[in-house]
Amino acid sequence: MASANTSGSEENFSCSICLDVFNSPVTTPCGHNFCRTCITKYWDEQVKFKCPLCNMAFNTRPDLRINTLLSELAAQFQKSIRVKDQLCVKPGEVPCDVCTGTQLKAAKSCLVCLISYCQTHLEPHQRVAGLKKHQQVEPMDRLEDRMCKKHNQLLELFCQNEQVCVCQFCTEGDHRFHPVVALKEEHEVKMAQLGKIEAEVQQMIQERLNNIQEIKDTVKRSKADAEREIADGVHILTALKRCIEKCQDDLNQMVKGKLKSNEKQAEDLIKELQQEIEDLTNRSSEVKQLSHTEDHLHFLQTFRSLEDPPPTRDWTTVEVHPPSYVGTLWRSLDQLEETLNMEMEKLRDAELKRVQQYEVDVTLDPDTVHPLLILSEDGKQVHDGGVRKKLPDNPKGFREGICVLTRQSFSSGRFYFEVQVKDKTGWWLGVARESINRKDRITLTPETGYWTLACYKDMLLFKDNPAVRLPLRAELQKVGVFVDYDEGLVSFYDVEARVHIYSATGCSFTEPLYPFLGPGKYNYEGINSAPLIISPVNQTD
The missing domain is CATH 3.30.40.10 (Zinc/RING finger domain, C3HC4 (zinc finger))
Known part of the structure; x- marks a missing residue:
């Protein structure tokens, strides 16, 4: 059937x-x-x-x-x-190039026709004598790209010299003396390289993910810093507002108190005067009444009691003086100033504590030291020994500027360090960029690469053009240096007094920055012989 x-x-x-x-x-x-x-x-x-x-x-x-x-x-x-x-063709499979409508998957690809055929459309190649001679291979996509443009042959080999795919005829022509290998062999080599490339790409991706996280962390810290700054500012300003309001209330109460006391005095005097007037008025009525009596006996008997006037005060010495308010306002302002100073002291202390959080551990670099200077073994102290030593010619060393750099440099972010200047009459310290001139006489200004605080006997200066003269505290013992590289900020602090000394803003940093110290020239009387000492930060001071 x-x-x-x-x-x-x-x-x-x-x-x-x-x-x-x-x-x-x-x-x-x-x-x-x-x-x-x-x-x-x-x-x-x-x-x-x-x-x-x-x-x-x-x-x-x-x-x-x-x-x-x-x-x-x-x-x-x-x-x-x-x-x-x-x-039917599925994703990743080679489709039949002849099918219309629904495409079936290819059974073979013809390297002569450069077409892929499904089993149905492949039938003529299995039946017609001329088509039977065509070379058939397993299904391939993009057949044109797999054929040699010059010889119209399948690209089966790889030239290692020119890093291109070639056919068998190419190895007998232009690539005759070139090392060639099968595509599979080169594929294995390239796959190994691809694994390395993939690892490198993944590493680059991870690095960028880390960068993103760092940026997010920075924004998070910035937000926290901003919130803390606002909170601190609101706290202090609110306290100041309360102080001003209290000062105003105290002033009002003081003035009103004086006025009230003055008014009470005047009121009491007026009452006393009114009472005397009333008494005198009564006496006047009695006198008038007695003056009209014709009874001699009664007149004489009464006159004796009216002869002496009623007791009264001597008002010629009584005065009501307006209260004096001279000095009242100034006393209130003095009290306000004292309170403001206390709040400012808290603010300065909070600011110093914030910058101290960026403390870095730095040590002095002997390769940069001037021949007159002597370093301690731990690299934390430097002083002028008074004798010029013979040192090897080091390209990093200073020859004219009597100073020394630290081993550590900083190219981003924030850092802070403290230097003890106790018992010294002359010194300079700060930060310097990497490319400063270390062989000739130096000028300590930002234009030449130095951001410097200097002390000369009774003067404290920020070295600029022109120099900025600053008040010098007699008790200055330790200087803190804070740098925000990205913000272009260099700040100096009197650590013991918790006082901000000076800030250089709007600085342009394009190179690594090195902390540097200059202990000042040796004095044979020992006045300036004390060393500069890089000290650890003690936030409990």
Whole structure:
């Protein structure tokens, strides 16, 4: 028996209830077909038994039998669909270049036609004599790119000299004396290199992820710093506001108190005067009344009691002086100034503590030291020994400037260090850029690469052009130096007094910065013989 034709559309083999290919199809008495499960479930839910398509009613539930022919046709149709699905091209597979509509996957690629064929379209190459001679290979995509443009042959080799893919004929021509290997062999080499490249790329990605995290951390710290700065500022300004309000209240109470006391004094005097007036008025009435009596005896007896005036104060010496407010405001302002100074002291202390958090451990570099200077073994102290030593000619060393740099340099971020200047009358310290002139006489200004605080006996200067003269505290013993490289800021602090000395702002840093110290010239009387000492930060001072 010939096989049934299964080329019909899917609609001819679909159940009208589930709309899928028939599964165990049965036929109703009216001639319509359904899946056994679908029609059974449909009738289970109905009171009357009807055909879902034509609505023909049945008195009793029909006895259903499988439609054998339709079942076989549906099975063959379903199988053809599965085969077709298997032959359809999937992602990563090579499609047939001849198929239109739904593309099937290629079974072979022809290196002569430069076309890939599915099993159906490959049939002429298996039947026609001329096509049988064509070289067929496993399916390949981009066949044009796999063929040598010069010899029209498959690129199967790799030239290691010129790092290009070549065909067999190329090795007999332009690449005759070049080392060539099979593509697979070079592929293994390149795969190993690719692994290295991938590792490098992943490392670069990780580095950039780290950079992103660092930037986020910086923004987070900046936000925290800003919030802390605002909180500190609000706290201090609120305290100052309370102080000013209290000063104003105290002034008001003091002035009003004086005024009230003055008014009370005046009021008491007025009451006393009014009482005397009343007494005198009564006496005047008695006198007038007595002056009109004609009874001599009564007159004489009463006159004696009226002869002496009622007791009164001597008002010629009584005065009401307006209260004096001279000095009242100044006393209030003095008190306010004292409170402000206390709050400013807290602010300065908080600022110094903040910069001290960026402490760095630095040591002096003997390769940079001037021949007159002597360093301690730990690299933390330097003083002028008074005798010029013979040192090897080191390109890093100073020859005219009597100073020394640290081993450590800084090219970003913030750093802070402290130097003891106790018992010295002359010194200079600060930071210097890497490219400073170390062989000739130096000028300590930002233009020449130095940001310097200097002391000369009774003067304290920030070395600039012109120099900035600063107040010198007699008790200055330790100087703190803070640098914010990215913000272009160099600040100096009197550590013991917790006082800000000076800040150079708007600096342009483009090179590494080195802390540097100059202990000043040796004095034979010992006045300036004490060393400069790099000291550890003690935030409890």
